[in-house]
Amino acid sequence: MRFARVAVSVAVAGVLVAAGAVGRSVAGGDGTEVPAAGSADAGFARDMAVHHQQAVEMSYIVRDRTTDEDVRRLAYDIAQTQANQRGMLLGWLDLWGLPKVSSAEPMAWMGMSGMASGEDGALMPGMATDAEMEKLGTLEGEQAEVFYLQLMTDHHQGGIHMAQGCAARCTVGAEKRLAQGMVDGQRSDIQLMADLLEERGARARP
Numbered sequence: 001m002r003f004a005r006v007a008v009s010v011a012v013a014g015v016l017v018a019a020g021a022v023g024r025s026v027a028g029g030d031g032t033e034v035p036a037a038g039s040a041d042a043g044f045a046r047d048m049a050v051h052h053q054q055a056v057e058m059s060y061i062v063r064d065r066t067t068d069e070d071v072r073r074l075a076y077d078i079a080q081t082q083a084n085q086r087g088m089l090l091g092w093l094d095l096w097g098l099p100k101v102s103s104a105e106p107m108a109w110m111g112m113s114g115m116a117s118g119e120d121g122a123l124m125p126g127m128a129t130d131a132e133m134e135k136l137g138t139l140e141g142e143q144a145e146v147f148y149l150q151l152m153t154d155h156h157q158g159g160i161h162m163a164q165g166c167a168a169r170c171t172v173g174a175e176k177r178l179a180q181g182m183v184d185g186q187r188s189d190i191q192l193m194a195d196l197l198e199e200r201g202a203r204a205r206p
Helices: 002-021 023-029 040-063 069-096 130-136 141-169 173-199
Strands: none
Touching: 040 069, 040 130, 040 141, 040 173, 069 141, 069 173, 130 141, 141 173
């Protein structure tokens, strides 16, 4: 399964490069309409960029807290994939001439304002709190591995929900395809993380 995961990652990377090459077309450079600031396309790009940034930070934290190659490989894969996707989302906002921040509440673009309390840094569903991020940075070895896998499972579940919202509501084809790719990739990650947790006598948080 882990070798298959690497193969999938390589394939995803190729898709990201190809998508980057056609970035100008999603900006309206081919005559298509540029999304409005309050659109689902813009809202998803802003919110998922924030969501992804925490996953990148979390993944680099755990790589410094464990020597386990399976967890380190997974963390590196997640960090690289989500950093690349975040760059695409922010790049599209630039190309669309839209701001990267908004006064609207997170997930307002999918009619779900207030889905997360916003307390202690958890701005959107699945996001870890500031206290949880700090705790992760204090753990070592298997304790760090288990806590990371639990946090990232929650994070992916929230991300999948948001990506499904874009796949249903966004109008830019490239962004809809990226969102669906996030759904598929993160579901695969969740299964892998469940296996890694089971190996450590643990499971995802309820």
